[in-house]
Amino acid sequence: MAEKKSGSRKRLTADRRTPPSPSPRKRKATLQKPAPKRFSRLRAALWRAFLLPFRMIWAMAWRLGLVIFLLVGLGVAYFAANLPEVSALVDGRAKGSVTLMDRNGAVFAWRGDQFGGIVTAQTVSPFLKNAVVATEDRRFYRHFGLSPRGVASAVRINLRAGRGPLSGNGGSTITQQTAKLICLGVNYDPDLWKSERNYERECRRSTLWRKIKEATFALAMEVKFSKDEILTIYLNRTFLGAGARGFEAAAQRYFGKSATQVNAAEAAMMAGLLKAPSRLAPTDNLAGAQARAAIVIDLMQQENYLSKAEATSSIAQPATLTAAATDRAGGYFADWVMASGPEFFTRNTTEDVLINTTLDQNIQTATEQAVRSIFDDKIDESSKAQVAVVVMSADGAVRAMIGGRNTRTTGAFNRATQAKRQTGSAFKPFVYATALELGYTPFDIVRDEPITYNIAGSGAWSPTNYNNQFAGDVAFTRALAESLNIPAIKISEHVGRDLVRKVATDFGIANELAAGPALALGASESTLIEMTGAYAGILNGGSSVRPYGLEQIKLLGDTEPLAGRAGGIGERVIDTKAAQALTYMMYEVVQSGTGQRAKIEGVEIAGKTGTTQAARDAWFIGFTSEFVVGVWMGYDDNTPLKGVTGGGIPTDIWRETMIAITNQSAPGPLPMLRGPVQISKQLEPIEPAVKTKSGATIFDTLFGILTGKN
Incomplete structure (x- = not known):
């Protein structure tokens, strides 16, 4: 036939046609199509490379944390096992003290670090207990021995003041302060330290390692002792100026009464001394001690330990010192008695000694006034x-x-x-x-x-x-x-x-x-x-x-004297x-x-x-x-x-x-x-x-x- 040629084939492809232009919506959809797989794989590789250090750090961190937790646990267990009973920790002095009394039995002078006797968190005046907690560690009864919030606050304050993070405010809890007071369980050894002062200076060092050790020891104390037992150690060991070790000694020295009897104003003054006991000691700086006491009273009111009326009254009538405290340490007479008495019971005593003397404080005062009067006039x-x-x-x-x-x-x-x-x-x-x-x-x-x-x-x-x-x-x-x-x-x-x-x-x-x-x-x-x-x-x-x-020497608590007078009328x-x-x-x-x-x-x-x-x-x-x-x-x-x-x-x-x-x-x-x-x-x-x-x-x-x- 004319229409077909022998061996011809039909075309299998369609005619070339110009595709219609996509609509704007379709064009946008085309731009959001997923990237080719090779780009996805590259992005995933980069993400894995970015996350790898964090994964390594996290892996190291939780393992290191576990190790630290185990080490701290072992440290806490070790310290807790070796801590003695509370009664053995309340008085850490290597030497005793001397209390001098006049001819009428009234105390007029002290020598050495005074330890007035044991008071407990239960027997001490409630005003004093509350003043210490309000001033030093208001969350004492709620934390486990450490206060991260307190440490963070202290570091912030130190950095703002231009100091190092561990210099100045420490943010230490009462438990940590107590750990430092007992020198983390290390007792004074005269063969290792030249003096008690050097020993205490070593105990107060603030290095990072010592802070870590102190925190561990504090946790051990929380495990071993109750809160009131820790506070008892603190109340008896802390230094409060003028040679007074513990609140009982301070109450006797400054106010002539027991720490179980102090009122709110007196308690606030003693608690205020914890900040700077030597600088604020009322025997040297009564005005400074009273000003600090007013701050403590305000803190006690904030914690609802005092009513507004009680706080106002305590500030209006600040604590004052006894005559013996005002006269300081007995002056020349006390020095002479200490120098002339038996060395073992005066200068180098390891016991708490009471000395009855011949001093008449009325005559002493009159003599001092006579000297001042004549020198002022003539x-x-x-x-x-x-x-x-x-x-x-x-x-x-x-x-x-x-x-x-x-x-x-x-x-x-x-x-x-x-x-x-x-x-x-x-x-x-x-x-x-x-x-x-x-x-x-x-x-x-x-x-x-x-x-x-x-x-x-x-x-x-x-x-x-x-x-x-x-x-x-x-x-x-x-x-x-x-x-x-x-x-x-x-x-x-x-x-x-x-x-x-x-x-x-x-x-x-x-x-x-x-x-x-x-x-x-x-x-x-x-x-x-x-x-x-x-x-x-x-x-x-x-x-x-x-x-x-x-006149007479005896040990604290004894009724029989150890020695009597060494002078008097002799031969004709x-x-x-x-x-x-x-x-x-x-x-x-x-x-x-x-x-x-x-x-x-x-x-x-x-x-x-x-x-x-x-x-x-x-x-x-x-x-x-x-x-x-x-x-x-x-x-x-x-x-x-x-x-x-x-x-x-x-x-x-x-x-x-x-x-x-x-x-x-x-x-x-x-x-x-x-x-x-x-x-x-x-x-x-x-x-x-x-x-x-x-x-x-x-x-x-x-x-x-x-x-x-x-």
């Missing part, structure tokens, strides 16, 4: 002149002591007991005591005239009187009253210097005495307490006296009649001689002034029937005093002190010679001492007979 403010005062009973019991112008100091140089100074004419009574013991009387005569002594190695020595005049024939009484030098030297040389030295030494002058004729003029040195004790020997009738301040030195005659002569010193400024209306007083060469030292020591008071004045560097003699300002201080004392007592008549006395001897002219065949002077022999030694 001494230039720029003067560096010093003063020392000792008040003593006739038996040597020291009732008051001042060792320098700063009367409220501790550990300072004590001029009453440590300063060795020339005694001047205050030594002359011992010259006359020797003569009276040998049988002379206050009315015997000696000539006051120029005299020269040839002293080996020094040449000629021609002593004079203070006024550079000579009185001629004078009775012993007048010679002493006017403090004439020549008669004293003549009498000393006549009776023998060795006897004078013996009498003075037996009365208690322990320092080495001068060898030459100047012995009679007080060229030797002594301390004020020695001289006052020697005058007490004259008052008590001629027996030696050893001054003492310690001169006859009672001789002592009474000497007292009469010294009475005339005040009535008509150099000590007239000591007079007190209606009171019999005996005493003696003393002024050394160039007025480097000025003394007045005198007594009534009840008390002996010694006063010394001078410069530490021996600079001469200007316009001051023993009969001047020292006598004024003596009088003001004695007036205050006699206002509290009624001194009777002096034990002195009264009535006519026959003149038995006359020391004019003085002849060389006659030697016996044995080589002793007649006076040596007579002295031996009178004292029963021959």
Whole structure:
């Protein structure tokens, strides 16, 4: 057929046609079509590469966390197993303390870190318990020993203040603070630490490792102890300034009461000390302690421990200190008692010791006021002149002591007991005591005239009187009253210097005495307490006296004393009649001689002034029937005093002190010679001492007979 050709085939493909343009909606759908598989695989690979470090970190973190959890658990278990009982942790002091009480049993001073005894979270005043919790750790009873919120807050505060994250605020809970107080269970070892201070400094170090260890130990404490047991340890171990360890010691020291009895204001003040115990200690900074207490009271109100009325009242009537706390640590007297007492029970005690002393706080206060009054009225403010005062009973019991112008100091140089100074004419009574013991009387005569002594190695020595005049024939009484030098030297040389030295030494002058004729003029040195004790020997009738301040020592809680007084009246030195005659002569010193400024209306007083060469030292020591008071004045560097003699300002201080004392007592008549006395001897002219065949002077022999030694 014409239409078909042989072998031809039909086309299998469609005609080429131009496809229609897609609509906008279809075009958009085309753009959102999934990418080719090769792009998906690439994206997945990149995602896996990105997640790999996080997966590795997470894998390491949970494994490390598990290890840390196990290590902390082991640490907690170890610490908890080795923690002792609560009773063994409340007092961690290596040394004991000393509490000093006055003659009436009132506490006036402390030495060493004081531990007042155990108080518990149940027995302590509720005000105190609440004040501590509100101030230091208000979530104490709700957390497990650590406070992440508190730590975070502390780190934020430290960083804002420009400090390191662990410097300054620590955010520590009471449990963590308690762990630090017991040094994470490490006890003090003197072989490892030079002192307790170094030990405590090590315990307070704030390194990252120590913080971790502290947190672990705190968790162990929470496992081992109850909350109240932890708080009990804290209440008894924490330092609260002025040497007080624990709240019981602080309450006794500052307020004179137990921590079980403190009110809200007192509790707030003690809790406030936890922030800075040394800086805020009320004995040094009462205003600062009261200001801090007001903040604590506000915190207690916020925690509903105090009502608004109670808080307002506590702020309006802040806590104040007892007189003992105000007087600080007992000053020079307490230092002297501690230095003179048995070392094992004072300076190096490992026990809590109670010492009853002879101190009379009323007399001490009166003495301090007298010194301040005289110095304010009569001494230039720029003067560096010093003063020392000792008040003593006739038996040597020291009732008051001042060792320098700063009367409220501790550990300072004590001029009453440590300063060795020339005694001047205050030594002359011992010259006359020797003569009276040998049988002379206050009315015997000696000539006051120029005299020269040839002293080996020094040449000629021609002593004079203070006024550079000579009185001629004078009775012993007048010679002493006017403090004439020549008669004293003549009498000393006549009776023998060795006897004078013996009498003075037996009365208690322990320092080495001068060898030459100047012995009679007080060229030797002594301390004020020695001289006052020697005058007490004259008052008590001629027996030696050893001054003492310690009456009794006992341990806290014991009723039987371990030791008693180590001083008092000793052996007889001169006859009672001789002592009474000497007292009469010294009475005339005040009535008509150099000590007239000591007079007190209606009171019999005996005493003696003393002024050394160039007025480097000025003394007045005198007594009534009840008390002996010694006063010394001078410069530490021996600079001469200007316009001051023993009969001047020292006598004024003596009088003001004695007036205050006699206002509290009624001194009777002096034990002195009264009535006519026959003149038995006359020391004019003085002849060389006659030697016996044995080589002793007649006076040596007579002295031996009178004292029963021959």
